Amino acid sequence: MSRPAGQALTFVIFGATGDLAVQKLWPALFRLSAGGHLPPDCRFLGVSRTPHGDEGFRLQVRRLLAQERARAGEDFDRWCDQCVFYHALSANGGDGYNHLAQRIAELEGEGSSSSNRLFYLAVPPRSFPAIIEGLGRAGLHQSGGWTRLVVEKPFGEDLDSARALNALTHRYFDESQVFRIDHYLGKETVQNLLVFRFGNAIFESLWNRSHIESVQITVAETVGVGSRAGYYDGVGALRDMVQNHLSQILSLVAMEPPVHFEAEDVRNEKVKVVHSLAPIRPEDVVLGQYGRGRVGGEEVPAYREEGGVPRDSRTATFAALKVYVANWRWHGVPFYLRTGKRMAQRQSQIVVLFRQPPVTLFESANRNPLRSNALVITLQPDEGFDLHFHVKVPGTPLRLEDEQLAFRYAEAFPGRMPDAYETLLLEVLRGDQSLFVRADWIETSWKLYTPLLRSSLPVHEYAAGGWGPPEAERLLPAGDSWWNAGPVRHELGAGTPDLR
Numbered sequence: 001m002s003r004p005a006g007q008a009l010t011f012v013i014f015g016a017t018g019d020l021a022v023q024k025l026w027p028a029l030f031r032l033s034a035g036g037h038l039p040p041d042c043r044f045l046g047v048s049r050t051p052h053g054d055e056g057f058r059l060q061v062r063r064l065l066a067q068e069r070a071r072a073g074e075d076f077d078r079w080c081d082q083c084v085f086y087h088a089l090s091a092n093g094g095d096g097y098n099h100l101a102q103r104i105a106e107l108e109g110e111g112s113s114s115s116n117r118l119f120y121l122a123v124p125p126r127s128f129p130a131i132i133e134g135l136g137r138a139g140l141h142q143s144g145g146w147t148r149l150v151v152e153k154p155f156g157e158d159l160d161s162a163r164a165l166n167a168l169t170h171r172y173f174d175e176s177q178v179f180r181i182d183h184y185l186g187k188e189t190v191q192n193l194l195v196f197r198f199g200n201a202i203f204e205s206l207w208n209r210s211h212i213e214s215v216q217i218t219v220a221e222t223v224g225v226g227s228r229a230g231y232y233d234g235v236g237a238l239r240d241m242v243q244n245h246l247s248q249i250l251s252l253v254a255m256e257p258p259v260h261f262e263a264e265d266v267r268n269e270k271v272k273v274v275h276s277l278a279p280i281r282p283e284d285v286v287l288g289q290y291g292r293g294r295v296g297g298e299e300v301p302a303y304r305e306e307g308g309v310p311r312d313s314r315t316a317t318f319a320a321l322k323v324y325v326a327n328w329r330w331h332g333v334p335f336y337l338r339t340g341k342r343m344a345q346r347q348s349q350i351v352v353l354f355r356q357p358p359v360t361l362f363e364s365a366n367r368n369p370l371r372s373n374a375l376v377i378t379l380q381p382d383e384g385f386d387l388h389f390h391v392k393v394p395g396t397p398l399r400l401e402d403e404q405l406a407f408r409y410a411e412a413f414p415g416r417m418p419d420a421y422e423t424l425l426l427e428v429l430r431g432d433q434s435l436f437v438r439a440d441w442i443e444t445s446w447k448l449y450t451p452l453l454r455s456s457l458p459v460h461e462y463a464a465g466g467w468g469p470p471e472a473e474r475l476l477p478a479g480d481s482w483w484n485a486g487p488v489r490h491e492l493g494a495g496t497p498d499l500r
């Protein structure tokens with residue numbers, strides 16, 4: 001990573017003491033600064049509603065980032081004192097944005113006419129419109145250098161709201177200034193999908209309906225809703241994970257090769273994938289909500305028992321779907337998407353299941369039917385991939401076994417994997433939009449999921465620490481199952497009642 005050109009930068013963070021800023025942004029910014037990857041004349045202006053002065057805010061940053069501070073010692077305090085500032089702003093503006101503009105100009109001093117500016121919206125989605133409007137009205141969408149707007153997910157909550165938010169954003173900001181974040185795109189293993197597919201002809205030649213039977217994409221988490229009930233309960237798994245992270249992964253797995261490895265070429269191909277997705281039938285969707293259970297050996301409460309969650313909530317913490325990319329390459333190949341909180345393991349993976357040989361020669365050599373050859377791409381943890389195939393067990397009688405060729409990032413490249421937020425922040429500074437979500441992708445994706453969000457699908461309770469409701473198994477053809485890592489497998493039971 002190299003230090004970007006030396007022009008001054010004002011980095012403004014809305015929601016400066018929120019969960020995201022504390023967990024991800026400030027640590028990433030400090031590490032990038034300490035590593036010399038940010039312009040030398042770079043200042044960070046935290047903005048939120050709480051009245052503080054600069055010093056009061058720095059104390060808060062030090063307290064909230066105690067771990068980072070413990071690691072970095074005095075360097076952290078020095079960085080805070082020299083580079084971190086604060087401005088209190090009421091969300092509803094009034095004259096607030098003009099004052100913010102003045103404050104920014106003061107901080108930039110004589111360099112104000114040429115300084116670059118970055119506005120990062122790390123706030124709940126309901127605050128996006130007022131901030132974008134406020135910035136625009138105060139003329140903060142332009143500066144003597146470049147001005148960029150970074151918006152967190154979810155961008156909108158359905159098709160109409162996403163369209164309205166895009167329209168408002170474009171009233172002030174050109175699309176080339178807008179960086180919509182989906183942090184999965186910053187993960188090394190997600191970026192590697194394009195290299196894996198288009199840098200290795202062996203896989204690409206098999207990557208179609210003639211050779212692939214189905215694809216499973218799973219993002220399973222062991223964590224529950226934690227302290228985020230206020231956000232999560234109004235959102236649920238479809239909006240929180242499926243419309244964005246899982247659909248982005250699906251786009252990368254299913255897209256055609258881009259003409260060049262350039263932002264617009266890659267993004268054009270990704271949009272075509274979501275555009276090709278056939279409308280999703282309600283019977284191809286299974287929603288669930290975690291009940292009590294044990295995760296990692298510990299008793300955990302049900303979702304409805306978590307702090308801040310209404311006791312009668314029907315918000316889904318699990319979603320499994322069968323979707324079809326209705327184009328020439330993928331006709332008839334089901335893509336199974338699945339995500340859930342409080343699952344048995346933290347596991348994000350893509351499983352590409354290849355077709356069985358046309359003639360079964362070896363069935364009698366095995367008591368169990370042979371599983372399809374599979375390519376399992378593990379996005380996290382234990383990043384890497386495994387290619388599963390059959391071998392003959394030495395000796396007689398003839399017996400076949402499933403073996404794997406394995407690649408692990410940690411073995412090939414020891415050391416810390418770059419953090420997704422560090423990667424994405426550097427890309428914003430470089431002005432490269434390849435890893436960001438374009439307006440048309442967002443709208444096309446919402447168009448697909450909005451009808452599901454409006455229909456009242458049953459929500460099945462599942463025990464925390466498992467793999468979701470058994471109903472999710474029924475999305476797959478009889479005899480097939482989800483490719484769960486580890487020994488936990490469902491026994492197909494009678495199903496679970498709807499949570500009503």
Ligand code: BG6
Binds near residue numbers: 221240
């Ligand atoms: C966020 C979701 O976008 O991604 C969270 O809002 C989820 O609910 C998180 O826990 C998962 O990200 P990661 O990087 O931990 O897999």
